[in-house]
Structures are given as C-alpha cells and as structure tokens.
Amino acid sequence: MAKKRYIYVWRCCACGSSGIRLQDPSCLHCGTARCGNCQTTKVQSQNLGTSGYPTDDKHTLSRITNPHRHYEHWIPAYINGIKVTAFPDNCSALNIVSEDFTNRNKLIIDRTKLTTIHLPNGDTKKSSGSLKSKFRFNREKTLFDLVFTVLPNCVCSVVLSSDFLRVTKTFTTYKSRIQRGRTLSRLRPRVCLQGSPKQQVLGSINGHSVSASPDTGSDVNVISKGYAESIQLKIDTNPNAMETIVFIDGSTTTTCGIVYDVEWKFGSAPTRAASALQARGISQKLAKNVLDWEYGSDARRNSAFICNFYVLENLCCPIILNADLLYGTNAFTACAEHFHDNEGVSLIEELESADVCVMKKTPKRWGIFSRTKTSNCRPQNTPISSRPEVNEAQMRMHELDRINALPLHKQAAAHEAERLRQRQWALNNSTQNSQTGPQQPALQSTLPQAASGPNAQITSS
Numbered sequence: 001m002a003k004k005r006y007i008y009v010w011r012c013c014a015c016g017s018s019g020i021r022l023q024d025p026s027c028l029h030c031g032t033a034r035c036g037n038c039q040t041t042k043v044q045s046q047n048l049g050t051s052g053y054p055t056d057d058k059h060t061l062s063r064i065t066n067p068h069r070h071y072e073h074w075i076p077a078y079i080n081g082i083k084v085t086a087f088p089d090n091c092s093a094l095n096i097v098s099e100d101f102t103n104r105n106k107l108i109i110d111r112t113k114l115t116t117i118h119l120p121n122g123d124t125k126k127s128s129g130s131l132k133s134k135f136r137f138n139r140e141k142t143l144f145d146l147v148f149t150v151l152p153n154c155v156c157s158v159v160l161s162s163d164f165l166r167v168t169k170t171f172t173t174y175k176s177r178i179q180r181g182r183t184l185s186r187l188r189p190r191v192c193l194q195g196s197p198k199q200q201v202l203g204s205i206n207g208h209s210v211s212a213s214p215d216t217g218s219d220v221n222v223i224s225k226g227y228a229e230s231i232q233l234k235i236d237t238n239p240n241a242m243e244t245i246v247f248i249d250g251s252t253t254t255t256c257g258i259v260y261d262v263e264w265k266f267g268s269a270p271t272r273a274a275s276a277l278q279a280r281g282i283s284q285k286l287a288k289n290v291l292d293w294e295y296g297s298d299a300r301r302n303s304a305f306i307c308n309f310y311v312l313e314n315l316c317c318p319i320i321l322n323a324d325l326l327y328g329t330n331a332f333t334a335c336a337e338h339f340h341d342n343e344g345v346s347l348i349e350e351l352e353s354a355d356v357c358v359m360k361k362t363p364k365r366w367g368i369f370s371r372t373k374t375s376n377c378r379p380q381n382t383p384i385s386s387r388p389e390v391n392e393a394q395m396r397m398h399e400l401d402r403i404n405a406l407p408l409h410k411q412a413a414a415h416e417a418e419r420l421r422q423r424q425w426a427l428n429n430s431t432q433n434s435q436t437g438p439q440q441p442a443l444q445s446t447l448p449q450a451a452s453g454p455n456a457q458i459t460s461s
Contacts, residue, residue, distance in 0.1 A: 218322030
C-alpha cells in the first residue's frame with residue numbers, strides 16, 4: 001500500500017487564496033508571504049505599493065513594547081579627561097552633574113553661581129553651584145567649553161541639555177553617538193520631564209491635535225490631568241494603577257491614575273478627524289491585538305501607536321512622550337518636520353533659573369527615595385505662575401494649538417497675526433524693563449533663528 005503524501009499549501013489570511021509571490025514583503029499579521037492576488041493582510045485591508053507600505057490615508061495601528069525596562073540609552077564622553085556615560089535629555093534646559101560625581105572626582109565647584117530649578121509640579125530646587133569643564137564625545141577630537149549645574153542628590157551622574165544635543169546634532173546627523181544596551185536593573189530606565197519644554201513635537205492624541213514634549217529620558221508617557229479630562233479620556237484611578245515618580249533631585253510624587261490604549265500619531269490631525277480607534281470602532285480589548293512595532297524602524301506618515309499615559313496633576317505641559325516612542329520610531333529624523341521650538345520663556349538666562357526635571361518610574365517595592373518628598377516651600381521671589389512671561393508663554397502655546405487646528409488656507413494669516421501680537425508684547429515688555437530694570441528672563445525672539453546651545457563654545461583641539 002502506497003504511503004499518502006501530504007502537500008501543505010499556504011493560504012492568504014485575508015482572502016484564502018493560495019497564490020504566493022516570494023518577492024512580496026511578508027504578511028504583517030502572520031509573518032508568511034503576502035498574497036500575490038489581493039495584496040492584503042488580515043490586519044491591513046488596503047492596497048499596498050511595491051514597497052509594501054500603505055498608499056492610502058488609512059492608519060496602521062501598532063504598539064511599542066516597553067524595552068526601556070531592560071534597556072537604556074547613554075552617550076560615552078569625557079569631562080576634564082574623566083570618562084563618563086552621559087544621559088541625553090532632550091527636555092533638560094541645563095547641563096547637569098551630580099554633586100556626588102564632583103566629589104568622587106575632586107572637581108572644583110563654583111559655589112557663587114546658583115541656579116533655581118523648577119520641578120514639573122511647581123516646586124523648586126536650588127543647585128549647589130556650577131562646574132566649568134572641557135567636554136568631548138568619545139572618539140572625537142572637538143572640545144566644548146561647557147558649564148554644568150551641580151545638583152545635590154541628582155539621580156543621574158551627567159545630564160546633557162536639549163540645546164547642546166541639538167547644536168551638536170546628536171539626535172539627527174550624529175545619532176550614532178547614542179548607545180543602547182541592557183541594564184542590570186529594571187529601575188534604570190529614566191523619564192525626563194521639563195517644566196517649560198523648549199522643543200515640542202506636533203501630533204494628535206485620539207484625533208485631537210496637541211504639542212507634546214519629546215522626552216528622551218522618559219520611561220513612561222505622561223499626560224496632565226486637566227488635559228486628559230478636557231479631551232474626555234477615561235482615567236483609571238484604581239490605587240493599583242498609580243505609580244511613584246522620582247524627579248531629578250530624588251524627590252517623589254504619585255500619579256493620580258493611568259489612561260489605557262490611547263492612540264498617538266505624529267503630525268497634526270485634520271479638522272474634525274477621528275482617531276483610528278474611533279473610525280474603526282476598535283474597543284480597548286481589540287486594541288491589545290494590534291501589531292507589535294519593530295523597534296528602531298522609521299515612523300511613517302500614517303503610523304498610529306497605541307500607548308498608555310500616566311496621569312499627573314499640575315503638569316507643566318499637556319503631554320510628555322517617552323524614550324521608547326521617540327527612539328523606537330526614529331522620530332527625530334523620520335518625523336523631523338513635526339518638531340518645532342516652543343516660543344516660550346527663555347529657559348536659561350545667565351544661570352538664574354531653569355525648568356528641568358528627570359523622572360524615574362519606581363515600583364512600589366523600591367524604597368530608596370521613600371523618605372524623600374518634594375518640598376512644598378516656594379521661593380521668596382515672585383511665584384513663577386504669576387510672572388507675565390509665563391502667562392505669555394502659556395498663551396502662545398494655546399494660540400499655536402488653535403492655529404494648527406484651523407484649515408490650511410487660514411493658517412498663514414493666523415500665524416502672521418500672532419507674530420504681530422508677539423512683537424507688540426515684546427516691545428511693551430522691553431519698554432517696561434527699561435524703566436524698572438530687567439528682573440525676569442525675557443521671552444525668546446519669535447523670528448526664525450539658528451539654534452544655539454547654552455553655555456557652550458567650541459574650541460579647536
């Protein structure tokens with residue numbers, strides 16, 4: 001009796017056809033070859049071009065897993081000849097070193113130059129001085145004269161500021177400086193948060209346009225409670241959903257909940273646009289079955305990501321995007337057109353004041369900073385919330401969001417009107433300062449200008 005021979009035929013998971021074209025990209029759902037007849041997949045029922053990418057305007061829903069619990073990013077560098085692993089913080093207004101680092105390496109601190117750092121919840125922290133140094137990247141010869149702010153109990157040894165990283169093109173042209181590797185502890189992944197972020201990225205959350213703060217130090221995405229309620233997001237306030245957040249000075253705060261399965265998309269949403277979740281009617285349970293994003297691949301025009309956002313009260317900005325979302329999608333290069341400078345308060349003015357924070361997500365069992373809480377004391381000078389510069393900065397952010405929500409043919413005129421208003425405000429403010437003397441940091445110029453790093457000079461080696 002002859003043996004039976006079984007022939008296994010692959011069938012398309014969308015139409016059931018057995019047609020196979022090996023030159024086609026693999027199916028995004030099951031990993032096998034895509035059907036050569038219908039050119040569709042079970043997840044994406046849309047036409048695909050020869051590159052395998054969507055050619056229409058439909059969303060592709062993906063979820064970025066959280067490798068930042070096991071991985072971290074750093075930059076090998078040298079400070080005064082001392083080898084360091086610097087933390088690239090795109091939302092830091094200052095270059096910072098911990099006081100413990102200066103003590104271990106016997107570096108001289110200038111105790112006369114103090115800086116007030118504003119934490120995201122409105123509290124303040126005084127630095128213990130400043131450090132002038134010669135800085136260079138690993139395997140590079142260019143030297144930089146950098147001034148570092150020395151911070152007691154800093155959770156990072158060395159933090160590089162947003163301006164310095166942008167001037168040196170570390171996130172774009174020379175992104176190979178940034179290394180990524182496994183960490184020995186799950187507590188290493190960091191979240192950087194800034195009181196008044198200087199750089200923002202335009203995007204949409206569940207179809208609502210918003211300017212978010214791209215924080216390469218973030219371990220989790222964060223959203224302000226007020227903004228979450230304004231766009232009617234459902235906040236899970238279960239005690240088990242709350243997390244402990246550690247600021248850069250080691251002080252802690254507790255989140256007031258979490259928002260699950262939020263859709264984030266780079267770029268502003270069209271007028272009256274619904275999110276992919278709303279358009280497809282996908283429930284939260286079905287949203288968990290979206291594609292796993294390939295970490296490190298470029299985000300495309302219609303890429304939408306399902307994320308969880310921790311909710312923090314009195315947050316200084318609407319949304320903070322974490323490092324996983326930024327590094328995982330190569331956002332600084334793939335979505336460069338959506339990044340813009342915040343026309344707000346000058347973050348650094350002769351080291352008088354700065355808004356900066358680094359946060360770390362802390363499990364409940366971790367008790368290193370359990371006895372350290374953020375101080376409720378305020379500086380004796382004018383509260384930051386009552387300064388006219390801060391009010392103007394907030395108004396500019398609201399106006400930017402309003403203009404971005406307008407139809408395209410109306411945005412140019414709205415931008416020009418806003419520029420005139422900002423120039424008039426700057427003129428009135430400069431006149432007042434000439435009479436009373438400049439006591440507060442001035443707002444940045446609204447005219448386009450090349451970025452320049454704080455306290456950084458390049459010297460030939």
